[in-house]
Amino acid sequence: MSESMAMRCPDCGREHRYAAPAYPCACGAPVAPALDHRAAPTAVTHRTWDEDWVTVRCGNCGRADQWPHPELGCSCGTVLRVPVAGALRPLGPGDTRRTTGADDGPRGAFHPVTIRTTRDAVTAVALYLRWLGYQDIRRADQRQPAGIGLAARGVLAQVDPSVRPASLRDVECLWLTAMAESTDCVYFSLAGYADDARDRADGLGVSLFVLDLTGTPQPMNRTATELAATGAST
Template sequence: MNGEGVPVRCPGCGRDHVYVPPAYPCACGAPLAPPIQRGAPPSPITHRTWTDTWVTVRCRACDLQSQWPQPELGCSCGTVLRVPVRPVTAPPLPSEPPAPPPPAPAAPRPAGARTRRAFRPRTIRTARDTVTAAALYLAWLGFRDLYRAEPRPASGIDLRGRGLVARVDPTTRPASLRAVECLWLHAMTAEARGVHFSLAGYSRDALERADALSVPLFVLDLTGTPAPVNEAARRLVAAAT
């Protein structure tokens, strides 16, 4: 079911989403994505540990089993959902087709045409990886001269760049209203854009305040791929692409 959307309803707010699990190449070269358990309800992530956020996935092309990040979906209400995966011991679905071959190389583009490369995430296993994943994404969006603040300052500003300050929350708690407001104040002082990343989503009042202040909010999954959770973040991505 690589690339196939699966309906997911948020138990917190009732919003419906279509979740497409990210596919990455297996060691054999075939695209591989965790098989989502259709009909199984997602569960909100209220506590996160590094050991329970990996699932075993079997490649249908070569039968290799490997560890893959647990699929997650960030809802616009601020809830981060764990999307259930079929265990490798489950029998294949009757309608499940064999894995497609690796995609053929794209046709050459006309001379002078510019191609934007796809974002290549960095898998998150530690808190430090979370900041690295956010920095890679901001660089992909076009922000330059990024550097990491080490040790982390009291302001909580983890990344700075040309016209940018960013805060990255690697904890298992939803980011708070205070975190969003502090980021906005530092961005105003620096005359820069403030961007917030979180592993565990955002509290409802943080989401509302970010919308009022036009602060872009992103949720990171464990593949290191950010997803925008408010309109300011979607506008930021659209402007860069």
């Protein structure tokens, strides 16, 4: 079980007790960041990739992977960033420590995270991409018309948390951006896809997934089914 710590909201003064969630390492051991009991939580006023993710080393196998930085929502509306002890810097493209890759052996079961917010949806997709075997997951440089882009070696992914089905234009814009970068592309939508968007994705070879609220991506076309079955080819 993860350790817990008491902390106070800097905005309203409410007391909270927080335990960091554990995520499964590729070796199967649960991994949770160590909390810094000497530091105070800070309010999240804006987001950057480096602040939203923290690199934690598995105590069982020594692997260093990126996991969501611990956060807690106070009832006053403030989102608290929980201090982490001894956090490593985020992994960069030139770092010798890598996230889980397809060459790490047979994949275990995917462990989703419940989706309540847009950040949860991005976290769920990032974890799924890692489970597929993609490496160096980061925010994409190019903005898309809808949602949030993630990039990894060999793939460009779109996370669409809106309540409307993804449109034909959404799918085509993702495909065009991926073509310009000579990479594959994958679309993740919470609300599904318009019929013409699904037809166009089949013709372009775009993998389509639907995210349910448990955080488990469900393949919606043949290329997505094949990707889920075989994992990344990079």
